Amino acid sequence: MSAHMLADLDIKTLTVTLTVVTLAVTLLLALAAWQAPAERGVRQWALGNASLMLGLLLNINQDRIPHGLSIILANGLMTLGLGLVWLGLRQFRGRTQPQWAPIAVSLITMLLLWVFRYQIDNLTVRYAISSLVLGGFCLLCATELLVAERPPMRTASWFSGIIALTYGFILVARPAASLTGWNGPNDLLGGPLQLITVLGAMAAQIGMACGLILMTHYRHLDSLRRLSELDPLTETLNRRSLLLQAEQLLRRMAASNEPLTLIMLDADHFKHINDEFGHQIGDEVLCHLVNRVRLLLRGRDLLGRFGGEEFIVVLPGLDSVDAGQVAERIRQSICQHDGQSLQRPIHLSVSLGVACSEHHGYDFNTLLGAADAALYRAKALGRNRVELAPGPDGAPQEQVALRLLSHFRHNLDV
Ligand SMILES: Nc1nc2c(ncn2[C@@H]2O[C@H](COP(=O)(O)OP(=O)(O)OP(=O)(O)O)[C@@H](O)[C@H]2O)c(=O)[nH]1
Helix, strand or coil, X not given: CCHHHHHHCCHHHHXXXXXHHHHHHHHXXXXXXXXXXXXXXXXXXXXXHHHHHHHXXXXXXXXXXXXXXXXXXXXXHHHHHHHHHHHHHHHHCCCCCCCHHHHHHHHHHHHHHHHHHHHCCCHHHHHHHHHHHHHHHHHHHHHHHCCCCCCCHHHXXXXXHHHHHHHHHHHHHHHHHHHCXXXXXXXXXXXXXXXXXXXXXXXXXXXXXHHHHHHXXXXXXXXXXXXXXXCCCCCCECHHHHHHHHXXXXXXXXXXXXCEEEXXXXXXXXXXXXXXXXXXXXXXXXXXXXXXXXXXXXXCCEEEEXXXXXXXXEEECCCHHHHHHHHHHHHHHHHHCCCCCCCCCCXXXXXXXXXXXXXXXXXXXXXXXXXXXXXXXXXXXXXXXXXXXXXXXXXXXXXXXXXXXXXXXXXXXX
16 A cells, blocks of 8 residues: 555544444454353453444544543543453463453553543643553463464464554554654644554454454364364273274374284273272273373374273384383383372272284284283283283294283282
8 A cells, every 4th residue: 555545544434444343343253252152252352342342432533522431431441342352362261360450451541541631631641551551452462362372273373463463563662653753744643653553453353353263263173173083081082083093093004114003901890999989980080090091102192992991002113012011011000000199099900902013914903803802811811911912823922921021010019
């Protein structure tokens, strides 16, 4: 946009357009809040924009209504509006919300504006106060948005964050720019600075609202993904997504000719735990078990709930010897930490069956069958032990060693 075109734009019309844009954004956010009442933060965003819009409406009527309303109350409402947007962002992230902060800042702003209108009438100071307070809230919003996130949430959050940062910077720099004479001979409420502020506010309103709506959209997508992929109690993969992800992994490992091991893990005498302590404690024990297993896994390993108290671990890149050691570590870790994170200590042990691609190939069901047979043997041999599924040529050396080791540990632990 050339300087001539900028000069042709009329501030009043632009401010009315900005008010209409803010009304549209308010309705959009109110609709989003109404449709997803459980979504954190969206209600504050809608309320914040409503407050901003009221402030703008009062502000554009400076020659028709008293300054107490068109300057003081108007700026108070705009400050409260941006403060509510900031609170909404904090709520969206599940952070504490100092509810009093926007109200307090808004009241202090109104008090200062009252002093510099009715006690000492000074437009420059009023201009600086409102610019710094509104700019400050924009920058606070930017700090809530420009945070580490996983894509695609990061795209939406950073998009809004960059807009909030840019507009916050424009507002904060506004008083300094006007003092250095950058605004030309115009008074503070005219000239290119004011045009940039109003045009910037319009772009910021539209951009921020799109970003915020995208953020709620990605949050919904993520909850849907979690609902469809994870077991609701333990938050491990459910059976369907475990199968899908394991098959992908198996294909990759087969293509690169790397080993992969599947471990089937089952809690011992879990029925006793339920019978003795109740189903709710039984649930806690299952979560405790999963937490202990998770501590021993790497980022690309898979952990899924196969059913009831039975879990599956998939370890890409590990052969039977290494995976046998991981299984043994899992067994020890669960056996040695009798529910320290539980309300009362409950002795828990697990049995594990291990099947590796080097003996059973890269078919998920074949590996599963072999691990299941090994688990069955571990149960039959006294529980709280690791059993390695033998290869086609019978029991390999390492299985004998593992069995002896597991026997030894079993005698010590149980
Ligand atoms: N609390 C709780 N219990 C569950 C859940 N899913 C399955 N169970 C219980 O787990 C128990 C499994 O019992 P069994 O199959 O007899 O196995 P076990 O008692 O662990 O005996 P072994 O496996 O032979 O050592 C049953 O009592 C199920 O009700 C769950 O999500 N929460």
